[in-house]
Amino acid sequence: MPAPLPAPPDSASPAPWHILGAGSLGGLWATRLARAGLPVCLLLRDAQRLADYHAAGGLTLEQGDLSRCLRIAAASSAAPGAIRRLLLACKAYDAAPLARRLAPWLAPGAEVLLLQNGLGSQAEVAAALPQARCICVSSTEGAFRRSTFHIVHAGGGDNWLGRLDGGPAPHWLEELERAGIPARWTPQIAERLWRKLAINCAINPLTVLHDCRNGNLQGLAGEVDGLCDELQRLLHGVGQDAAAEGLHAEVWRVVVATAANSSSMHQDVAAGRRSEIAYLLGHASREALRLGLPLPRLQALQSRLQAHLRARGLPAD
Numbered sequence: 001m002p003a004p005l006p007a008p009p010d011s012a013s014p015a016p017w018h019i020l021g022a023g024s025l026g027g028l029w030a031t032r033l034a035r036a037g038l039p040v041c042l043l044l045r046d047a048q049r050l051a052d053y054h055a056a057g058g059l060t061l062e063q064g065d066l067s068r069c070l071r072i073a074a075a076s077s078a079a080p081g082a083i084r085r086l087l088l089a090c091k092a093y094d095a096a097p098l099a100r101r102l103a104p105w106l107a108p109g110a111e112v113l114l115l116q117n118g119l120g121s122q123a124e125v126a127a128a129l130p131q132a133r134c135i136c137v138s139s140t141e142g143a144f145r146r147s148t149f150h151i152v153h154a155g156g157g158d159n160w161l162g163r164l165d166g167g168p169a170p171h172w173l174e175e176l177e178r179a180g181i182p183a184r185w186t187p188q189i190a191e192r193l194w195r196k197l198a199i200n201c202a203i204n205p206l207t208v209l210h211d212c213r214n215g216n217l218q219g220l221a222g223e224v225d226g227l228c229d230e231l232q233r234l235l236h237g238v239g240q241d242a243a244a245e246g247l248h249a250e251v252w253r254v255v256v257a258t259a260a261n262s263s264s265m266h267q268d269v270a271a272g273r274r275s276e277i278a279y280l281l282g283h284a285s286r287e288a289l290r291l292g293l294p295l296p297r298l299q300a301l302q303s304r305l306q307a308h309l310r311a312r313g314l315p316a317d
């Protein structure tokens, strides 16, 4: 019989990292923090998930040829105990409902890191947790799950962190560095999030509609460049001039650098999972509408993608 996993950290000692979602990115952060000796507690979906985790004996991180199982403490997200520092590592559409569910457990002034891709979910979470300090993260790291509690670190990248209202870097940034998690503080996090959203809008939906890898978009240069033109106009419209600069060249750099990859949206749709369309193209369209900016290519792309999703029985939002 395996030895019991450690008890959840005592919340009176240095703020433990509570991590909601032991999925790809949450697992990647949790295992590196735990490996560095920092107190971590995974918050799992329910009692059954918790029992499965105990049976697995921990969370495995695979990096290159090395695999290591880390025996990280875990609790059910239904009864997590007091939380002072939370990493919300779920999909964008789950973020606000889960934040609302965890609200009663958050200590006053608790810090909440938001790992979601796209835009929109961060504002939803901030509205749901007025007592918390929300910190947005824009990540270009890559991870996937080989099995439920086995995380593969698939690609290096950066994590840009910042508050939407600016503010100085927190003291625990050093903990991330110590854990080998690349982390840089920026007072311009909205610029990072918008830039990534624009890149994802130019690449991900087309890979779904053409059922192709990122590199195949080189055969659709006119379509990609047309979308970049409109995305650039949108970025200027929302006041993100720096995010608009050199967008076309950056999109083509990403297409070439990730030529052999399936985009995250392509993988989600191929696996019959809900996509994050509402926080990518959906957010872009809502902002264009709010500004009265006609962006016909983006709107047509959104309609085609929604029809494609509905035809597969997947949510179109």
Ligand SMILES: NC(=O)C1=CN([C@@H]2O[C@H](COP(=O)(O)OP(=O)(O)OC[C@H]3O[C@@H](n4cnc5c(N)ncnc54)[C@H](OP(=O)(O)O)[C@@H]3O)[C@@H](O)[C@H]2O)C=CC1
Pocket: 020, 021, 022, 023, 024, 025, 026, 043, 044, 045, 046, 049, 077, 089, 090, 091, 092, 094, 098, 115, 116, 117, 139, 140, 141, 142, 143, 144, 145, 264, 276
């Ligand atoms: N993976 C990557 O390489 C990157 C991901 N991102 C972004 O990070 C975010 C997370 O993505 P990713 O890690 O890939 O997603 P995953 O689907 O791998 O992980 C999401 C996790 O959320 C958990 N979850 C959902 N509901 C609950 C709940 N009620 N209680 C507890 N846990 C819950 C899931 O639990 P369960 O295991 O039970 O299903 C799962 O572990 C997304 O916005 C994504 O776009 C950004 C850059 C790169």
Ligand SMILES: CC(C)(CO)C(=O)C(=O)O
Pocket: 199, 200, 203, 204, 214, 254, 258, 261, 262, 263, 264, 265
């Ligand atoms: C950069 C890109 C397009 C790489 O696939 C990505 O972020 C995604 O797939 O969501």
